[in-house]
Every structure is written in C-alpha cells, then in structure tokens.
Amino acid sequence: MGIQNLIALAFFALASASPLEERAPPLPPGGPQPPGHGACSTFDYKKLGLREVGARNTLGWRVWLTLDGNPISFWHDVPLYPDLTNKQVVNYVVEIPRWTDGKIEIRRPEPLNPIFHDDRNDAPRYVESVWPHKSYPFLYGSVPQTWENPNLDHNFTGYPGDNDPMDLFDIGQDPGYIGQVKQVKVLGGLAVNDGGETDWKLIGIDMKDPLAPLVNSYEDVEKYRPGTVQAFRDWFTYYKVPRGDDVIPIIGDTYQNVSFIIDTIEESHGWWKDLVSGSEDSGKINYNQTSQAGLDSFVSCKEATKKFKLPKKEKIEPAADKPDKYKWWYYLDEEKNLVEIPSS
Secondary structure, three states: OOHHHHHHHHHHHHHHOOOHHHOOOOOOOOOOOOHHHOOOOOOOHHHEEEEEEEEOOOOOOEEEEEEOOEEEOOOOOOOOOOOOOOOOEEEEEEEEOOOOOEOEEEOOOOOOOOEEEOEEOOEEOEOOEEOOOOOOOOEEEEOOOOOOOOOOEOOOOOOEEOOOOOEEEEOOOOOOOOOOEEEEEEEEEEEEEOOOOEEEEEEEEEOOOOOHHHOOOHHHHHHHOOOHHHHHHHHHHHOOHHHOOOOOOEEEEEEEOHHHHHHHHHHHHHHHHHHHHOOOOOOOOOOOEOOOOOOOOEOOHHHHHHHOOOOOOOEEEOOOOOOHHHHOEEOEOOOOOEOOOOOO
C-alpha cells in the first residue's frame, strides 16, 4: 500500500472517531430538532425560563415557557423522553405544586399553550381540601408530547380521550413550582373515567428524589411510604364530591403496571404526532410548535412573540384573593358522601 493511501486511511479513521458533538445528531422522533433544521435552538434544560404575566388567581394570568428567552410550547416543544433508551423516564411539566388548590393547567386553544388558571362558572377554579388531604396532596401536571385522543374509544377503557396531554402526579418530596420541567420515573397509572372520558393519571417520582433509585413500580412505594398509593388512588375518586359531583370511577379499580403504562404513553405519543402533523382532527387545540420545522404547525420561536401578539416581557402583579370556602376543610363519611353541618 502506498504512502498516500496510508495517509488517506489515517484521516478517514480520525474522522470516524471524532466526538459525537461534532457530528449532526439523529433527530429524536417527535422531539426538538437542531438549528440546522429550522428550529431556533437545540433543546437545553439549562436554557429554559418562564415568562409570567398578570395576577395569579385571575383568569387573565398566563405563564409561557421560554427557551433561550424565546417562547415555546410546554406541550409540543418539551420532548417526551429525556433519553430514548429508557422509556420509563419521561419529562413532566408541573402545573400544580403540592398543597396548592388552584386548578392550573396548560391552555389548549392558545398559541404555544401557556399555563393559565382554569375557570368554572366564569370564575377561577379551585379544588376543596378533603380531609385528611390539603388540596392537591402531590405535584400534579402533564406529560408533554402526549395526547388523549377524543376522536376514538381507547382499547383499554372503552371511552374516548379527554383531549388533553396525559396527567401525572409526582410523589417526590420536592414541592415544585408552576412551569417546572422535571424528569420522573413512571411507576404505574390509573385509568380514570371522568364524565365518560379516558383521563389517565400516571404515578411517578422525581428522578432527583432519594427514593427514586429504590422504586420501580407503584407496589415498591408501599415498603417506604405505606398507604401513599392507596390514599392517592382514593383521592382521585372523591376530590370533586364537595362541589356536588359523584365519586369518579377508576377502570380496573386499581393501578395498571409499569410495562402497560409505558406502552400506553407510547400510544398517546403517536396520537400527539398525528395531532401536530395535522392528520388528526384537533378541534379547538392550538398545536403550533417551534421545534419541528418540517411540519405546517411550525413557527419560529424568534417570531412567535410578534406573530401571536404575546407579551414581550414578564409583568407579575399581586395575586388576587381566593374565596373563603376554599380555605375550609371538607369531610366525607364512609360512603364518600359530604358531611354537612345542620343549620341552626
């Protein structure tokens, strides 16, 4: 072999062994794309921020997620999996911190789906504190890039989806904050039948929690935090009773196991792909996103503030007071009926 061929082979070997960061990484399915594909920035947890505008406990209050200062969608631009090789761990958006009572969630119809205060009877909605729980007894939020498809009956439940991303409650010790993006280990899930709609409630634990390495399923939690999973399962059935609703049934009565839930999340992720690609009827959902330039739903995050007439800067106002009735405790009897004090 001549010297020129040896040199060429040496250069080829060196190029082949170059660091991964110097190569164009493969595009994660359904996930953010690098700048070369038209996205504003490679997704980076360290570059996430929040743009909050308005007064909490009011219907005009909003929180947008930002990446490197530009608005993106909590729902459509945060990748589902932090690591595609481990699908038991998912990203998770905290909407409701533990022991708070405002019904906070992402806003489906608005561009880039900011977090807002949901309403009931044209007023901010809250949940009552049902003894022994203080409002929401866990962190509560949603799993990005999933969708409970309302256009078909789901195989396991027999009911259509509720048109939201999948819900998840985190049993970790961190109280959390609105708009926080966490990585959680999925431990199982409850198939809630809420008003004839499939409304999954996944149970998970923050990967930074000291308990996370010790538990791989909801059954494991009982050893370290006895009674927790049963108490939370029951909470989902009766938390609406104080406002006059019935107990909410759980399909299958108890938690579904991890492997089943992992498959269910992947199925929901597939429906989400159909949603943002425009191949599924979206109803009133705004599915604009900033991370997949090849789709018609794409908008540059650098142009989103102007295009959607979003507030340019954060402007936080003093929180409004909430009604006194949400400062009380409510008690249920053994049949899960509301105990009311007779009027004098």
